[in-house]
């Protein structure tokens with residue numbers, strides 16, 4: 001189900017497949033698959049279509065040359081900007097050579113147009129075959145200028161395998177200070193790749209399609225990395241029985257709300273309530289209001305008094321960094337039930353290695369929901385370093401703290417202590433606003449309280465959180481200006497729809 005492969009795994013599949021096929025067969029298949037998709041992108045009769053093909057020095061360039069030949073034979077006006085073998089120290093592959101001959105045998109025009117002159121022509125499509133999984137350093141010099149000029153063109157940009165400049169494993173732009181083709185569409189070969197869905201991947205890959213090149217499935221290794229999918233957690237979507245009561249749906253205790261931060265704990269508690277928890281307590285570090293006038297169902301208490309066993313604890317929303325905050329966190333970590341750590345709980349934890357050891361030894365499940373900077377503090381690295389390898393950072397943190405980690409951001413990455421990784425595909429920039437992390441924490445805590453296993457609770461919470469934002473945008477609300485408060489009822493609707501569709 002939606003496996004994601006590393007560059008190393010793709011290389012080994014490619015190598016095994018190539019042993020059984022005539023030389024160049026995979027590249028020809030790659031070129032054919034891309035050409036077929038490209039023809040669908042051309043706006044009208046092919047003969048009037050102007051296609052700019054960027055062919056780099058490696059086999060990604062070979063793919064592009066195959067595409068150039070196909071499109072030229074189909075009648076399109078093809079211009080090839082080739083950066084040939086001499087660029088790569090002369091070691092071009094035989095299959096790329098063969099592709100070059102085929103392209104030269106077509107009506108494709110081999111020319112070198114100055115990047116700044118590209119905009120003078122009305123291109124209908126750009127084929128990006130500069131670099132694929134072999135990119136080893138930032139794109140520089142003339143190729144950098146070409147990438148920037150192509151990104152400014154008003155037409156579709158079709159990346160072969162990976163948008164040139166993007167790291168296929170991490171979704172980071174290969175830097176420092178790198179550039180990448182901002183593709184509107186990507187056809188990725190042999191296996192889907194993590195970097196197309198996280199970090200800069202979603203912004204630079206556009207619509208992704210997979211072309212497996214008819215490779216024998218037996219050549220694919222089992223992988224521990226997948227795209228999130230309802231199928232991973234659907235069996236826990238259960239229709240409610242009549243003969244139940246609030247105790248059937250668990251208790252959530254949200255711990256936070258230091259002075260001036262009452263909003264965070266309120267959002268988390270409301271999210272837990274509106275997504276089905278039986279009882280929700282909000283344990284405030286500050287003196288809490290008498291009651292929440294918008295949601296009087298919430299039970300507000302002082303964190304100093306909290307001794308709630310049997311509840312799922314969501315520690316962190318607005319927790320602050322007071323002595324009382326640390327005390328409440330320590331009590332939460334030493335509790336015996338499922339625990340969700342978010343926001344300030346993670347920041348306090350990053351300063352306390354003894355408490356980290358206690359977390360790692362917990363017998364009950366722990367879920368952590370850091371954003372990149374919170375993850376960086378826990379890992380003792382910079383947030384840039386986290387973003388340069390989000391899957392790796394999430395896996396490191398999960399292993400170190402024996403916890404399920406939800407590394408938030410574009411293409412949220414979830415990791416288990418055993419290294420299993422899932423990249424989420426729902427969500428959009430509507431979530432980039434204050435409080436949505438508090439809402440996710442409350443939602444995940446609510447599912448834990450309702451008896452979901454921790455991994456499936458995290459997968460489902462992240463999926464629903466993003467899906468709710470996607471629905472709000474399709475309904476014309478956002479992505480600009482959506483508030484965390486508006487997200488909560490949208491999540492409730494999405495959850496109920498999912499239970500109706502998949503629940504038993």
Ligand SMILES: NC(=O)C1=CN([C@@H]2O[C@H](COP(=O)(O)OP(=O)(O)OC[C@H]3O[C@@H](n4cnc5c(N)ncnc54)[C@H](OP(=O)(O)O)[C@@H]3O)[C@@H](O)[C@H]2O)[C@H](O)CC1
Pocket residue numbers: 014018026027030056057058059060061063088095130131132133134135136137138139140160161162189190
């Ligand atoms: N092999 C097959 O049958 C198939 C391959 N597929 C396609 O091939 C690419 C991977 O091809 P590869 O040649 O390994 O790598 P790239 O084409 O991505 O380019 C690497 C070459 O570019 C040089 N390089 C790397 N970074 C830079 C840079 N920043 N500036 C300039 N040049 C750079 C590199 O040389 P170095 O030794 O200098 O690193 C290589 O020459 C894959 O993505 C597919 O598109 C298909 O899957 C079909 C089957």
Ligand SMILES: [K+]
Pocket residue numbers: 060128129130131132159160161162163164
């Ligand atoms: K490419």
